[in-house]
Amino acid sequence: MQTTTRVCIIGGGVVGCSVLYHLTKLGWSDVMLVERSELTSGSTWHAAGGFHTLNGDTNMAALQGYTIKLYRELEEITGMSCGLHHVGGVTLADNKDRFDMLVAERAKHRYMGLETEIVSPEQIAKIAPITNLDGIVGGLYDPLDGHLDPSGTTHAYAKAARMGGATIETHVKVEATTQRPDGTWDVVTNKGTIHAEHVVNAGGLWAREVGAMAGVYLPLHPMEHQYLVTEETPEIYERDTEHPHVMDPAGESYLRQEGRGLCIGFYEQPCRPWAVDGTPWDFGHELLPDDFDKIEDSITFAFKRFPVLERAGVKTVVHGPFTFAPDGNPLVGPVPGLRNYWSACGVMAGFSQGGGVGLMLAQWMIEGETERDTFAMDVSRFGNWITPGYTRPKVIENYQRRFSVSYPNEELHAARPHRTTPMYDIFTEMGAVWGQQFGLEVANYFAQGDEPTFETPSFRRSDAFDATAREVKAVRSKAGINELQNFGKFRVTGEGARPWLDRIMAGRIPTQGRLSLTPMLSHKGRLIGDFTVSCASETEFYLTASYGSQSYHMRWFEQNALDDVRVENISDTLTGFQIAGPLSRDILQACTRDDVASMRFMDVREMTVGQVACRVQRVSYTGDLGFEIYCNPMDQRQLWQTLWSEGQPKGLTPFGMRAMMSLRLDKFFGSWLSEFSPDYTAAETGMDRFISFKKNTNFIGRKAAEAERATPPHRQLCAFEVDADDADVVAYEPVFIDGTVQGFCTSGGYAHHSAKSIALALIPRDKAKDGLKVEIEILGSLRPATLISTPPFDADGSRMRG
Numbered sequence: 013m014q015t016t017t018r019v020c021i022i023g024g025g026v027v028g029c030s031v032l033y034h035l036t037k038l039g040w041s042d043v044m045l046v047e048r049s050e051l052t053s054g055s056t057w058h059a060a061g062g063f064h065t066l067n068g069d070t071n072m073a074a075l076q077g078y079t080i081k082l083y084r085e086l087e088e089i090t091g092m093s094c095g096l097h098h099v100g101g102v103t104l105a106d107n108k109d110r111f112d113m114l115v116a117e118r119a120k121h122r123y124m125g126l127e128t129e130i131v132s133p134e135q136i137a138k139i140a141p142i143t144n145l146d147g148i149v150g151g152l153y154d155p156l157d158g159h160l161d162p163s164g165t166t167h168a169y170a171k172a173a174r175m176g177g178a179t180i181e182t183h184v185k186v187e188a189t190t191q192r193p194d195g196t197w198d199v200v201t202n203k204g205t206i207h208a209e210h211v212v213n214a215g216g217l218w219a220r221e222v223g224a225m226a227g228v229y230l231p232l233h234p235m236e237h238q239y240l241v242t243e244e245t246p247e248i249y250e251r252d253t254e255h256p257h258v259m260d261p262a263g264e265s266y267l268r269q270e271g272r273g274l275c276i277g278f279y280e281q282p283c284r285p286w287a288v289d290g291t292p293w294d295f296g297h298e299l300l301p302d303d304f305d306k307i308e309d310s311i312t313f314a315f316k317r318f319p320v321l322e323r324a325g326v327k328t329v330v331h332g333p334f335t336f337a338p339d340g341n342p343l344v345g346p347v348p349g350l351r352n353y354w355s356a357c358g359v360m361a362g363f364s365q366g367g368g369v370g371l372m373l374a375q376w377m378i379e380g381e382t383e384r385d386t387f388a389m390d391v392s393r394f395g396n397w398i399t400p401g402y403t404r405p406k407v408i409e410n411y412q413r414r415f416s417v418s419y420p421n422e423e424l425h426a427a428r429p430h431r432t433t434p435m436y437d438i439f440t441e442m443g444a445v446w447g448q449q450f451g452l453e454v455a456n457y458f459a460q461g462d463e464p465t466f467e468t469p470s471f472r473r474s475d476a477f478d479a480t481a482r483e484v485k486a487v488r489s490k491a492g493i494n495e496l497q498n499f500g501k502f503r504v505t506g507e508g509a510r511p512w513l514d515r516i517m518a519g520r521i522p523t524q525g526r527l528s529l530t531p532m533l534s535h536k537g538r539l540i541g542d543f544t545v546s547c548a549s550e551t552e553f554y555l556t557a558s559y560g561s562q563s564y565h566m567r568w569f570e571q572n573a574l575d576d577v578r579v580e581n582i583s584d585t586l587t588g589f590q591i592a593g594p595l596s597r598d599i600l601q602a603c604t605r606d607d608v609a610s611m612r613f614m615d616v617r618e619m620t621v622g623q624v625a626c627r628v629q630r631v632s633y634t635g636d637l638g639f640e641i642y643c644n645p646m647d648q649r650q651l652w653q654t655l656w657s658e659g660q661p662k663g664l665t666p667f668g669m670r671a672m673m674s675l676r677l678d679k680f681f682g683s684w685l686s687e688f689s690p691d692y693t694a695a696e697t698g699m700d701r702f703i704s705f706k707k708n709t710n711f712i713g714r715k716a717a718e719a720e721r722a723t724p725p726h727r728q729l730c731a732f733e734v735d736a737d738d739a740d741v742v743a744y745e746p747v748f749i750d751g752t753v754q755g756f757c758t759s760g761g762y763a764h765h766s767a768k769s770i771a772l773a774l775i776p777r778d779k780a781k782d783g784l785k786v787e788i789e790i791l792g793s794l795r796p797a798t799l800i801s802t803p804p805f806d807a808d809g810s811r812m813r814g
């Protein structure tokens with residue numbers, strides 16, 4: 013067995029083999045894969061082999077499209093068959109909300125170039141004639157849906173990888189992974205030790221155990237899953253063409269032709285997690301015992317939807333486990349806290365996603381970054397707060413909701429509340445309706461009187477609309493207060509702090525007592541952060557950014573660490589409140605002996621507020637006069653008492669994230685992972701105005717940013733006022749210019765203060781002129797919209813800066 017390699021992939025399922033192939037495809041040939049048994053010995057061999065593009069996350073959907081298109085390439089390269097059946101598939105909608113979701117998905121597919129189609133019940137009758145259409149409103153047809161041979165496909169990946177120079181060792185079990193001081197790894201196996209520069213955990217069903225060998229907890233859990241194959245069915249074998257797939261979300265089932273019969277699988281509600289305390293090492297080629305009780309209700313429903321099933325005997329039952337992450341998306345990328353250790357696990361749909369996972373991981377390893385935003389599958393999207401006790405109920409919830417409608421405003425309930433701040437009970441008493449971010453409870457809005465304390469999930473304006481309008485009004489007319497907990501916060505100290513910041517951030521680093529806003533760029537000039545930097549002294553700086561991306565950012569900081577700089581993630585050890593609105597200065601002044609009036613916009617100052625030591629920054633994402641008041645979490649309730657007792661008589665009102673996201677629209681402020689994400693560059697999104705080309709440092713991404721300055725990118729972020737009905741833009745709606753799709757929305761919503769439905773969208777730069785008339789597709793309706801370049805609130809900044 014080879015004992016040194018650049019990359020050692022642990023696990024020869026479809027995912028490990030795809031990573032291996034993609035590494036060779038992108039140019040690394042000194043790569044090897046070790047498999048404890050034969051290839052496909054985990055979940056892969058018993059998969060139903062179905063594939064589809066539909067995914068609530070647009071980048072995941074694009075990667076699923078890539079995966080599906082890759083199979084022909086694999087067949088051509090290797091001469092092997094993946095057993096492809098491109099039969100197409102239809103997803104049914106039996107109510108308005110499900111139909112809305114499909115229509116919204118179709119709209120996204122337009123600019124992604126996916127040829128899906130909304131179909132009527134009459135069309136479904138022709139496409140999938142065995143379907144009982146009672147109650148069906150319509151469906152989404154995807155010509156790319158199909159199925160393949162799981163084993164053949166995995167072996168095709170393996171052969172293509174070998175052709176590219178890779179080595180595969182079967183019957184080699186990894187028993188330990190230990191890191192050397194230089195960051196390389198000893199992969200200890202039952203056949204000897206392999207010295208590898210990089211390790212990839214593609215352990216599938218055993219990924220938890222493989223992760224533990226490196227001292228990491230990867231948040232995934234196996235679930236039992238069952239599908240049935242029927243005897244021969246005349247309605248199927250008498251057809252001239254293969255019957256397409258039918259996904260029936262109401263029945264939580266997927267169905268397809270298998271030989272001369274049918275295959276139907278279920279995501280049943282009484283589902284069961286498997287191997288709670290760890291996956292046995294001797295599991296592999298066996299299945300779990302049949303369990304018809306668990307799927308009894310699903311079968312009864314399926315008999316109604318597909319009456320032919322009732323007459324068809326069951327030929328085979330396949331009942332096996334496969335893994336899920338808490339949100340159902342894969343866990344991919346560099347594992348935070350470890351060097352040269354990569355995750356490629358938690359892939360619940362290996363045949364829809366495996367190709368995309370392999371491509372992204374290979375790009376990440378070889379080129380240092382991926383070609384698109386992979387946050388939806390980035391292993392860093394979960395922090396070190398996550399535990400098996402949290403993962404399990406979330407995974408069960410995800411399994412049960414596999415076919416549920418996903419609403420843009422929906423908050424899922426399992427495993428909550430998990431993390432709360434000292435304000436949780438106070439805000440709950442005040443009517444807080446909670447959402448969650450990165451495991452933390454965050455107030456979305458505050459219900460009053462008879463208002464619902466649960467926001468009904470909806471594609472349209474929700475029942476939080478009135479509460480949000482009230483909170484926005486309070487901020488713009490008097491003052492609002494909310495917590496600062498949900499910011500990612502970092503403390504940068506040491507002699508080298510300023511030079512380090514000057515290199516890692518593209519913008520200007522402020523002088524003592526001042527703040528600055530700066531993008532953080534990748535080497536290729538993509539936006540990987542949107543930071544506020546505050547200078548306490550030449551050797552002490554504070555950074556704030558997205559709370560949900562704190563592990564993602566910390567990982568980047570560690571990858572770019574220097575000896576004379578210390579970077580600490582203090583997201584949970586620094587908290588506080590923001591107060592914003594025209595009276596915010598008076599309220600803060602009433603709480604402190606410091607001279608608040610002398611604080612200029614973008615000043616930062618240490619001050620005692622009431623009896624609490626605070627750091628106060630004069631800045632606010634609401635676009636209004638405002639202050640961020642940071643304190644130690646132990647002092648937060650005391651600080652609250654001071655601010656509230658002084659502020660309430662002056663009209664201070666708590667506001668939540670819904671109001672915050674509405675307020676920012678008055679000023680066209682973008683938000684992280686919507687406008688500002690690795691999918692876009694600074695020049696595309698207007699963030700280039702914060703880049704300091706004058707500074708004398710070779711900041712990361714400088715070359716790319718300079719190239720864009722010389723030749724501006726072809727697309728540009730713009731704001732539109734939309735003639736909306738009862739639904740606003742969420743994200744990824746297509747923008748039609750002169751009748752063709754030429755752009756797409758990044759985010760939007762209702763700006764209550766300016767009483768406008770606002771959309772932010774990327775469109776061709778040469779079209780971006782004030783007054784441009786476009787149409788934006790919202791829930792199947794083409795809504796007229798007009799490009800506006802002047803923010804409807806405080807366009808000259810006098811309120812914010814005054």
Ligand SMILES: Cc1cc2nc3c(=O)[nH]c(=O)nc-3n(C[C@H](O)[C@H](O)[C@H](O)COP(=O)(O)OP(=O)(O)OC[C@H]3O[C@@H](n4cnc5c(N)ncnc54)[C@H](O)[C@@H]3O)c2cc1C
Nearest residue numbers: 023025027048054055056060061062186216217361362363
């Ligand atoms: C009943 C059922 C039906 C399914 N149907 C579909 C479907 O229709 N479409 C779809 O896309 N997906 C389907 N899936 C899911 C699919 O099977 C998984 O997404 C996929 O197999 C995951 O592949 P993997 O490579 O990540 O993991 P695995 O297939 O589990 O592979 C992991 C490999 O790592 C090896 N390994 C682990 N630890 C070590 C070690 N220490 N040393 C060496 N080797 C090690 C294992 O032996 C194993 O071969 C289904 C799953 C089930 C259970």
